[in-house]
Structure formats: C-alpha cells, structure tokens
Amino acid sequence: MTRHVELVQALRRSGHRLTPQRESVLTVMAENAQHLTAEEILARVRARYPYLNKSAVYRALALLTELGLVNQTDLGRGRVEYELHRHPHHHHLICRRCQQMTQIDHALLATLGEKLARDFGFQADLDHFAIFGTCKKCQTRASKHSKRHSH
Amino acid sequence: MTRHVELVQALRRSGHRLTPQRESVLTVMAENAQHLTAEEILARVRARYPYLNKSAVYRALALLTELGLVNQTDLGRGRVEYELHRHPHHHHLICRRCQQMTQIDHALLATLGEKLARDFGFQADLDHFAIFGTCKKCQTRASKHSKRHSH
DNA sequence: GTCTCTAATGCAACGAGTCGCAATAAGGAA
C-alpha cells in the first residue's frame, strides 16, 4: 500500500471528509521528501488542481498536523516548513551564523522524553525539533576573530 | 548594581547607541519577571514614554535578544513572548490540550547540550525552550474518554 | 558647545498566517 493511500485512509478513519483540496495537499506532501513551505505546496497543488485557496492549504495542513501525519516547524527561514511525518523521528541542528542545517537522529532526544515522562508525567511531542546554535566551523571562525581583535 | 544598570552597560559595551526607546524597553523588561508580548511592552513603555513606535520595540527586542539579554519564545499563544534572560536557564512544558504551562529546570536539558557538543561540535542555544505535549491530567482524561468510546 | 557621521527611528507598505461568514459540497440516509 502506498503512502498516499495510507494517508487518505487515516484522514477518513478520523471522521473528516476527503475533499479534493485535502487530497491534493496530501499528494504533494507524499511526493516530496523535503521540507516545503505553504506557498510551495500551494504552487505544486495548483499545477494539477487550480481551484485551491490559500486558507484551504493552511487548514488542510493544520488538520494533517493534528492527525500526526505532518510536522510543521519553524526552521528559521521566516516561514513555517511542512514535512510528512517520518519514522523514526529526526530533528535538525541549525547554525544561526551560517544557516547550515544538520539532520540528527531521534536517539539524542529520547532520554529527554523519558525524563519528562518520569519526572512530570508529561508526554512531550518530540517529533521534529529545530535546535538553533553555532556549528563547529562557525565556532572556530568566531574564536579566531576575537583573538585578532583582542590585541 | 541594579539589573537595569547592568543591561544599559551591556548595550553600550556592545557598541550600540543608548536611545530613550531602547532604554525604556529595557526598563520595562527589567521590572517584569513574567513573559510579556510586544504589545504589552509597547503599552507599558508608553505609560511613561509616549513617543514610541511599534517597529522600535521589535527592533529593540531583536537587539537585546542578539546580545543575549532577552529570550523570545513562541509559547503557543499566537504571539511571541519576551522575557529577560535569567540564570540559571529554565524551560517550559506546555500542554496542547489544557494550555497548562510548567517551568522546568535547565538540568533536564543539560545532557542534551553536552551530547550535541560532543557528537557534532554543535553549541546549542538551550536558553529557554518551549516543549509541547500532553500533561499528566490530560493523558488520564484522554484515556478515560477513549475507553468510554470503544464499547 | 558645535560639527559630523551614520546608527536608529517613524511611518507606511508589505508578507505570512488566521478568522468570520456566506456559499458549497461530502457523504450518510432513504
């Protein structure tokens, strides 16, 4: 069974209506492994189904997110990015200085999730985190820079 | 030395100009331990310094954030919230269902930071995280609900 | 104190995302 069919079934099982708008958003998401912005999704859907409004895209994505089929994340590029929910989970390290983005494995966050469950009974959504900071390269660049300036 | 004076000094040391707009934003931040929205800050500043533009507030907050004096975080209330940077760091657990917000100690994230530094040489900004999920109370409520529906 | 340079502000226009409401259409019932 294809990913697309699975997704359509999940939508119907949840009791929501399967509209062409929703299905076309789903299709685009299933065809693209990368992160997409709402505008990119709108443009790709319109290539095959031109009758689609901006609000419908946002509402479809909100629903798919609620159902756990899509992740939406602010990756620091000025607009939210959407990605089909994948297993196992992954996260991203993003350098504030050079914008370089690295994908990391969920294992690194798993113990955090367990601690929060154990200490607070809190079930954290650790599906797709964006962790900002400074990458290795930019740290050495910054320290050279400050050395040059300090004498 | 008061927190306010410290902050003003940090601003000047960084080579930026001390304008009345910036200083009044700083004053409001230093007087309020809580999270504030840009609009709340604007309103409080205007009570004593009426000549302040919305853009100036956002730009002042951006600068203070860059200097590490202020944290800005999306706590799920539809607008960004600002807080004076505190030591030691703290973070928040936020329930998506009941909106309850719990403050947690930085210790819970410290090992994550160490792992990212060790494995990737990445220096993560773990100053003030918002971690979304389901609180203890809402988990039990949800499981009762699904039991009632399943027969 | 005055001059000068340019960083910072005010303003208005813009962009992303949300929302209320009237019109439409999905999907279950008959």
Next chain:
DNA sequence: TTCCTTATTGCGACTCGTTGCATTAGAGAC
C-alpha cells in the same frame, strides 16, 4: 438517485511582525 445535514471552502478583512526609505538624533572629535 435524491435529499439533508453540516463540515469545509473561498473570500476578504484582519493581526503580528518585518522592511525600505526618508528623517532624526546619539556620541565621538574638535
């Protein structure tokens, strides 16, 4: 197939936050 209920859409207005550009004013030099 047709009908009915109501979830969903399209649209326009709105909010939060950002940006470009002309104007203002901090602060160092003299």
